[in-house]
Amino acid sequence: MAYQLYYWTACKSFWGRAIGVILTLDEAGVEYTIHPPEEVPVPQRFTFPVLTLAEGLSMGQVPAILNVLGQRFGLAGTTDAERIASQEAVLDVDDVFAEAQGGKFTKDPDRAAKWFSLLDTKLADHRYLVTDSPTVADFHAVFATEWVHKCYRKDAYDSYPHLARWWRDICAHPPVHRMKTGDIPMIP
Numbered sequence: 001m002a003y004q005l006y007y008w009t010a011c012k013s014f015w016g017r018a019i020g021v022i023l024t025l026d027e028a029g030v031e032y033t034i035h036p037p038e039e040v041p042v043p044q045r046f047t048f049p050v051l052t053l054a055e056g057l058s059m060g061q062v063p064a065i066l067n068v069l070g071q072r073f074g075l076a077g078t079t080d081a082e083r084i085a086s087q088e089a090v091l092d093v094d095d096v097f098a099e100a101q102g103g104k105f106t107k108d109p110d111r112a113a114k115w116f117s118l119l120d121t122k123l124a125d126h127r128y129l130v131t132d133s134p135t136v137a138d139f140h141a142v143f144a145t146e147w148v149h150k151c152y153r154k155d156a157y158d159s160y161p162h163l164a165r166w167w168r169d170i171c172a173h174p175p176v177h178r179m180k181t182g183d184i185p186m187i188p
Contacts, residue, residue, distance in 0.1 A: 002031035006040040007049040020140035026175035028073035070136035089129045089137035097144035105152040123162035
């Protein structure tokens with residue numbers, strides 16, 4: 001059975017919170033289909049997106065989904081230290097999204113500087129947030145960065161050399177490049 005993703009408009013109007021999940025599934029090379037929320041076959045106890053795993057278990061909450069998929073497909077690091085760093089980075093970029101989308105960076109640019117400095121430091125020793133290969137943290141960071149650019153500043157990463165390089169690198173990564181250059185907007 002293929003993975004089943006349930007999200008608003010079946011991702012026909014925008015990718016939104018499904019960005020990291022879809023990029024992870026694409027990177028893993030597994031089969032999946034995308035459906036609208038009204039087709040979810042389980043009791044309504046989840047927030048969207050909802051992912052039904054190949055064996056039939058369903059789950060919500062993007063960070064939890066990414067944790068499971070990252071472990072399952074080797075996209076959350078290979079050592080205990082990398083797996084811990086991956087989970088931490090997923091939650092860091094989830095906070096970056098929430099603060100950018102909620103207007104906190106605009107109200108207090110020092111908050112943005114603290115977050116971007118943290119991410120820049122994480123990127124100092126390797127190409128991506130956790131290792132030299134993309135992980136679920138990087139794919140979720142694509143989502144967060146789209147919101148940083150929309151709600152704060154398009155040039156937000158320019159003063160952070162590792163973060164700016166990461167954005168160029170992740171945008172050139174094939175699944176991300178395909179998504180960003182496709183016809184569906186990244187976020188609403």
